[in-house]
Amino acid sequence: xxxxxxxxxxxxxxxxxxxxxxxxxxxxxxxxxxxxxxxxxxxxxxxxxxxxxxxxxxxxxxxxxxxxxxxxxxxxxxxxxxxxxxxxxxxxxxxxxxxxxxxxxxxxxxxxxxxxxxxxxxxxxxxxxxxxxxxxxxxxxxxxxxxxxxxxxxxxxxxxxxxxxxxxxxxxxxxxxxxxxxxxxxxxxxxxxxxxxxxxxxxxxxxxxxxxxxxxxxxxxxxxxxxxxxxxxxxxxxxxxxxxxxxxxxxxxxxxxxx
Amino acid sequence: xxxxxxxxxxxxxxxxxxxxxxxxxxxxxxxxxxxxxxxxxxxxxxxxxxxxxxxxxxxxxxxxxxxxxxxxxxxxxxxxxxxxxxxxxxxxxxxxxxxxxxxxxxxxxxxxxxxxxxxxxxxxxxxxxxxxxxxxxxxxxxxxxxxxxxxxxxxxxxxxxxxxxxxxxxxxxxxxxxxxxxxxxxxxxxxxxxxxxxxxxxxxxxxxxxxxxxxxxxxxxxxxxxxxxxxxxxxxxxxxxxxxxxxxxxxxxxxxxxxxxxxxxxxxxxxxxxxxxxxxxxxxxxxxxxxxxxxxxxxxxxxxxxxxxxxxxxxxxxxxx
Ligand SMILES: Cc1cc2nc3c(=O)[nH]c(=O)nc-3n(C[C@H](O)[C@H](O)[C@H](O)COP(=O)(O)OP(=O)(O)OC[C@H]3O[C@@H](n4cnc5c(N)ncnc54)[C@H](O)[C@@H]3O)c2cc1C
Ligand SMILES: Cc1cc2nc3c(=O)[nH]c(=O)nc-3n(C[C@H](O)[C@H](O)[C@H](O)COP(=O)(O)O)c2cc1C
Ligand code: FES
Numbered sequence: 001x002x003x004x005x006x007x008x009x010x011x012x013x014x015x016x017x018x019x020x021x022x023x024x025x026x027x028x029x030x031x032x033x034x035x036x037x038x039x040x041x042x043x044x045x046x047x048x049x050x051x052x053x054x055x056x057x058x059x060x061x062x063x064x065x066x067x068x069x070x071x072x073x074x075x076x077x078x079x080x081x082x083x084x085x086x087x088x089x090x091x092x093x094x095x096x097x098x099x100x101x102x103x104x105x106x107x108x109x110x111x112x113x114x115x116x117x118x119x120x121x122x123x124x125x126x127x128x129x130x131x132x133x134x135x136x137x138x139x140x141x142x143x144x145x146x147x148x149x150x151x152x153x154x155x156x157x158x159x160x161x162x163x164x165x166x167x168x169x170x171x172x173x174x175x176x177x178x179x180x181x182x183x184x185x186x187x188x189x190x191x192x193x194x195x196x197x198x199x200x201x202x203x204x205x206x207x208x209x210x211x212x213x214x215x216x217x218x219x220x221x222x223x224x225x226x227x228x229x230x231x232x233x234x235x236x237x238x239x240x241x242x243x244x245x246x247x248x249x250x251x252x253x254x255x256x257x258x259x
Numbered sequence: 260x261x262x263x264x265x266x267x268x269x270x271x272x273x274x275x276x277x278x279x280x281x282x283x284x285x286x287x288x289x290x291x292x293x294x295x296x297x298x299x300x301x302x303x304x305x306x307x308x309x310x311x312x313x314x315x316x317x318x319x320x321x322x323x324x325x326x327x328x329x330x331x332x333x334x335x336x337x338x339x340x341x342x343x344x345x346x347x348x349x350x351x352x353x354x355x356x357x358x359x360x361x362x363x364x365x366x367x368x369x370x371x372x373x374x375x376x377x378x379x380x381x382x383x384x385x386x387x388x389x390x391x392x393x394x395x396x397x398x399x400x401x402x403x404x405x406x407x408x409x410x411x412x413x414x415x416x417x418x419x420x421x422x423x424x425x426x427x428x429x430x431x432x433x434x435x436x437x438x439x440x441x442x443x444x445x446x447x448x449x450x451x452x453x454x455x456x457x458x459x460x461x462x463x464x465x466x467x468x469x470x471x472x473x474x475x476x477x478x479x480x481x482x483x484x485x486x487x488x489x490x491x492x493x494x495x496x497x498x499x500x501x502x503x504x505x506x507x508x509x510x511x512x513x514x515x516x517x518x519x520x521x522x523x524x525x526x527x528x529x530x531x532x533x534x535x536x537x538x539x540x541x542x543x544x545x546x547x548x549x550x551x552x553x554x555x556x557x558x559x560x561x562x563x564x565x566x567x568x569x570x571x572x573x574x575x576x577x578x579x580x
Contacts, residue, residue: 226547
């Protein structure tokens with residue numbers, strides 16, 4: 001974990017209520033896809049957790065003098081859905097403004113288990129962490145398929161970004177206005193895959209869990225007090241005992257999940 | 260034993276801090292400074308030790324410990340409030356045996372200062388049993404007894420809301436330990452001074468206050484309480500004035516030292532709490548949103564003291580009376 005101030009490079013709308021936030025700052029603690037950052041917003045007591053969508057470590061990670069000494073000035077992309085007061089306030093922040101972030105939080109996805117043809121499934125606000133995961137899986141030589149689930153065509157984002165990574169991309173919309181009609185599980189029907197990685201609303205995770213024949217890793221959300229393991233606000237029961245979503249998660253192995 | 264350091268040693272301390280002394284004493288236990296992370300907001304220290312040397316703190320109060328392991332309450336357990344939060348953790352902890360065999364060794368590895376053990380119980384016997392076990396831990400120098408737990412033998416009413424029960428817990432714990440016993444009081448009572456006095460009369464060495472205030476938030480979309488347990492404990496900056504008031508009142512009512520807490524978020528808040536009557540100050544919710552909060556308060560104390568012409572924190576305790 002690290003605390004640092006990040007400069008907003010851009011904060012722009014991707015769809016009606018989904019924003020893409022690009023930040024510049026010390027990304028050195030961000031090691032694994034599926035980890036998250038916790039953002040302090042003016043006027044709000046608790047921080048807001050958002051998944052790392054993309055992260056470029058800084059070129060000057062090894063700088064030994066000047067303002068950047070010991071710092072790795074990298075780029076961090078987050079994608080967030082406006083759902084309440086905090087995310088609404090975040091959408092008002094402008095390029096050039098600074099944000100206080102805790103970085104390097106959570107365990108993240110383990111890509112070593114993916115097999116040759118992993119299936120990545122992101123639903124709505126669960127799509128963002130799939131991006132860095134997909135990038136890393138491709139870099140590791142696997143052939144990922146990505147299923148992105150949304151309610152309707154107007155909500156679709158990042159389809160082309162995933163394609164440009166070189167992944168096979170399938171979009172499912174609940175109302176059938178774009179891609180496969182139905183839920184992400186409907187899009188899973190005719191695909192062969194070696195492993196699943198999923199992030200999205202809990203009903204989606206559960207449906208994927210029941211549908212997928214192979215092992216997988218699922219990322220969970222919970223209301224957080226601290227985000228770094230100190231308060232026990234986010235504990236859930238697993239087959240291996242109680243785990244803190246913020247510290248021992250947010251990613252759980254399929255076999256340990258208790259619904 | 261009130262203070263084992265020689266006058267000469269004390270002078271050196273003062274010189275080191277640039278002519279100001281932050282040292283305080285709690286029932287014979289000397290703390291380099293009065294800043295103590297509050298129970299439940301600092302785990303067992305090691306998450307914080309990853310990001311700074313927690314030996315800068317005066318002491319540390321670890322998560323409330325029960326006899327049996329507890330998973331705690333249903334989720335959601337956290338609700339945000341203006342300048343604070345509601346928590347309904349439900350005393351999640353691994354149980355006293357694992358705390359001693361697994362957590363305390365990890366805490367000792369990164370923390371060399373006196374430790375405060377926060378102890379809970381669902382019966383008088385359980386309080387005594389947990390206290391007897393934690394009493395054996397050398398680095399535990401103060402037992403802080405959280406009387407905000409429901410009494411399973413008395414319809415679930417919390418021990419801390421009735422003077423007679425709080426006194427009974429105090430007596431039971433005093434029997435099993437020679438270490439200072441601080442009773443941590445709930446603010447959710449009509450007259451906190453009555454309960455503090457009963458604990459003092461029962462032999463308490465000090466009083467910790469305040470625990471969280473009972474609160475509730477409602478989700479307007481779902482039209483239901485945010486917290487699964489409906490109600491929870493409200494804390495954070497918003498409760499600071501209530502805490503200062505209660506510390507002030509209890510300081511007038513008892514002679515034993517007070518550890519003050521509730522909404523402390525800065526060195527100036529800590530000084531205010533001490534003027535109200537606190538001999539030391541705990542920092543809770545602030546640690547959750549800024550993991551460096553306790554460290555920053557310690558570092559800012561000398562500067563803040565200078566601003567108000569304070570050379571020794573020990574001299575300002577109860578100064579507002
Ligand atoms: C590990 C993790 C990663 C996440 N990643 C993303 C992401 O990449 N993109 C995205 O759009 N959203 C993500 N979320 C959800 C996001 O944190 C919430 O949507 C956000 O906190 C809502 O804040 P608000 O003030 O707008 O909502 P409000 O409802 O006004 O918030 C009130 C309180 O509830 C909390 N809260 C509300 N909804 C959630 C939720 N779903 N999960 C956790 N806390 C919540 C808030 O943090 C705040 O403390 C993630 C959540 C977690 C736990
Ligand atoms: C998440 C959380 C967990 C807590 N757990 C305990 C506990 O186990 N035992 C206890 O005596 N107090 C517990 N408290 C109360 C705090 O120690 C403190 O008394 C209270 O929060 C007021 O201080 P604050 O406003 O600085 O948070 C907890 C508070 C919070 C926020
Ligand atoms: S949010 Fe505090 S432990 Fe997870």
